[in-house]
Amino acid sequence: EVQLVESGGGLIQPGRSLRLSCAASGFTFGDFALNWVRQAPGKGLEWVGFIKSKASNGATNYAASVKGRFTISRDDSKSIAYLQMDNLKIEDTAVYYCTRVPNWGQGTLVTVSS
Amino acid sequence: DIQMTQSPSSLSASIGDRVTMTCRASQNITKFLIWLQQKPGKAPKLLIYAVSSLQSGVPSRFSGSGSGTDFSLTIRTLQPEDFATYYCQQTYSTPLTFGGGTKVEIK
Numbered sequence: 690e691v692q693l694v695e696s697g698g699g700l701i702q703p704g705r706s707l708r709l710s711c712a713a714s715g716f717t718f719g720d721f722a723l724n725w726v727r728q729a730p731g732k733g734l735e736w737v738g739f740i741k742s743k744a745s746n747g748a749t750n751y752a753a754s755v756k757g758r759f760t761i762s763r764d765d766s767k768s769i770a771y772l773q774m775d776n777l778k779i780e781d782t783a784v785y786y787c788t789r790v791p792n793w794g795q796g797t798l799v800t801v802s803s
Numbered sequence: 804d805i806q807m808t809q810s811p812s813s814l815s816a817s818i819g820d821r822v823t824m825t826c827r828a829s830q831n832i833t834k835f836l837i838w839l840q841q842k843p844g845k846a847p848k849l850l851i852y853a854v855s856s857l858q859s860g861v862p863s864r865f866s867g868s869g870s871g872t873d874f875s876l877t878i879r880t881l882q883p884e885d886f887a888t889y890y891c892q893q894t895y896s897t898p899l900t901f902g903g904g905t906k907v908e909i910k
Contacts, residue, residue: 736892
C-alpha cells in the first residue's frame with residue numbers, strides 16, 4: 690500500500706525557516722516525481738512545486754509565490770522528500786500536502802504568525 | 804500561467820440527481836486535465852486523469868469529458884458520499900494550476 694506521511698509543521702514566526710518531510714512507502718520512491726501542494730484555511734488548492742526523479746536529473750520547479758524562498762529536495766536512500774521553507778510569510782499559512790500521482794499524504798499544518 | 808476557471812462555485816443537489824460541473828482553461832491544455840474530490844478535513848483524492856480516465860477504485864458514476872480548453876465532470880446518480888468539493892487541475896505546463904473548486908451541497 691502506498692503511503693505518504695508529512696511531518697514538520699507547526700507554529701512559526703514570520704521570517705523564520707521550517708523544513709517539512711514527506712516519508713514514502715509502498716513504491717520505488719526514486720522512480721517518481723513528487724509534488725508539494727498547499728491549502729490555506731478555507732481556501733482552494735495551490736501547487737507549490739515538484740522534484741523529478743534522479744533519472745530526470747532531479748529537476749525542480751516552483752510556483753512564483755515561493756520561488757527563491759522554498760527548496761524541494763529528496764533523499765532516495767531514505768524515501769523522504771523535503772520542503773525547506775525560508776523567510777516564511779503569514780500568507781504561507783496552510784496545510785501542506787505531498788503527492789505522488791495518484792496518492793496524497795494527510796497533510797501537515799504550517800501556521801506563520803507572530 | 805494557465806488560468807483554470809470552474810463553475811459553478813457551488814451547487815445544491817439531491818440524492819439521485821445527475822450533476823455536471825465545468826472547468827475552463829485559459830489556453831489549450833489538450834488532455835492534461837485531472838479531477839480531484841476533497842471532503843472536509845481530508846486530503847484530495849484523484850477521481851479522473853487525462854480528462855476522462857477513471858482512477859482505479861472510483862465508482863463508474865463519475866465521468867469526465869472535454870478537450871482543449873473546456874472540460875466537465877459529471878456524477879450520474881449523486882450518492883450521499885459525493886457531497887464534497889471538486890477541483891480540476893491542469894498538468895500541461897508549470898505552474899500546475901487548479902480551478903477554484905465546485906462545492907456540491909445537499910439540497
